[in-house]
Amino acid sequence: MPSGSYDFDRLNDTSYQTDRLMQQARAIRGMEAAILRQAGIQGAHDVLEIGCGPGFVTDLLAELAPNGSVHAVEPSATLLSQVEGNVKSRPERGLHLHQAFGNALPLADAAIDFSYARFVLQHVPDPLSVVAETFRVTRPGGRFCAVDSDDGLVIVHPEEPRVAAILQQAQAIQASQGGDRFIGRKLQGMMVAAGFSNVRTRVLAMTSSELPFGVLFNILLGYKASLLGDAVDSRKLYEELAADVAAGRRLLAAGVFVVTGERA
Ligand SMILES: C[S@@+](CC[C@H](N)C(=O)[O-])C[C@H]1O[C@@H](n2cnc3c(N)ncnc32)[C@H](O)[C@@H]1O
Numbered sequence: 052m053p054s055g056s057y058d059f060d061r062l063n064d065t066s067y068q069t070d071r072l073m074q075q076a077r078a079i080r081g082m083e084a085a086i087l088r089q090a091g092i093q094g095a096h097d098v099l100e101i102g103c104g105p106g107f108v109t110d111l112l113a114e115l116a117p118n119g120s121v122h123a124v125e126p127s128a129t130l131l132s133q134v135e136g137n138v139k140s141r142p143e144r145g146l147h148l149h150q151a152f153g154n155a156l157p158l159a160d161a162a163i164d165f166s167y168a169r170f171v172l173q174h175v176p177d178p179l180s181v182v183a184e185t186f187r188v189t190r191p192g193g194r195f196c197a198v199d200s201d202d203g204l205v206i207v208h209p210e211e212p213r214v215a216a217i218l219q220q221a222q223a224i225q226a227s228q229g230g231d232r233f234i235g236r237k238l239q240g241m242m243v244a245a246g247f248s249n250v251r252t253r254v255l256a257m258t259s260s261e262l263p264f265g266v267l268f269n270i271l272l273g274y275k276a277s278l279l280g281d282a283v284d285s286r287k288l289y290e291e292l293a294a295d296v297a298a299g300r301r302l303l304a305a306g307v308f309v310v311t312g313e314r315a
Pocket residue numbers: 055057058059072076101102103104105107108124125126127130151152153154168169170171174175
């Protein structure tokens with residue numbers, strides 16, 4: 052089985068990718084805090100973050116569960132080593148770092164109240180095994196929230212052939228590495244299959260009128276352009292799209308799936 056489509060240490064533009072994750076986290080921090088509260092995170096929860104990357108969202112989880120704990124799980128040692136530096140305040144019961152994959156969590160059964168996986172499951176070859184493992188570590192009454200994209204929700208109007216080409220090629224490359232650019236629509240079924248109940252799906256839409264163009268471009272195309280390496284001049288594309296958007300000639304929109312389930 053392929054190892055997945057996000058092996059940080061094999062990406063050819065690691066500092067750009069870290070910067071992209073930081074921008075993504077900062078730009079929607081307020082919105083994300085509201086999503087997490089609505090999904091059920093509480094101040095004294097034991098929280099698990101699967102695929103925490105450099106820890107920009109871990110910082111938000113620590114802020115939202117100040118009287119609990121945060122377990123940050125990440126396979127890349129390089130990324131995990133950055134987490135401490137990016138988390139401003141430690142929850143009362145600690146910040147615990149684990150170098151591990153999501154389908155083999157180094158946690159006891161029923162140890163966690165709230166789990167979060169953000170833009171992770173699209174990169175995992177067998178996402179259902181991660182959802183099932185999350186179910187195992189969730190306490191009765193605990194919850195899991197997964198946030199992920201789905202290329203079916205990407206709109207560029209008027210269409211831009213280079214964007215369509217990037218999307219198509221990146222879908223194929225990511226799939227060949229075990230990832231899935233259409234994961235968003237599948238999360239609900241996976242949570243149900245893993246045993247979660249009360250599973251709910253929301254789609255959050257973001258447009259180029261609401262988010263700074265650079266942030267939306269990076270969410271839509273940043274990672275994909277890096278998959279393609281030099282095959283696309285993404286700087287030129289960026290500048291041309293930015294000019295179109297600033298002049299109101301072109302609209303970009305994307306949707307993100309937010310799926311929440313509960314362990315009965
Ligand atoms: C696009 S990044 C998202 C990072 C972070 N969740 C965020 O939103 O900023 C995907 C992350 O998932 C991690 N990852 C990849 N495969 C994984 C797996 N099987 N289990 C857990 N994490 C994984 C990667 O190392 C990377 O940190």
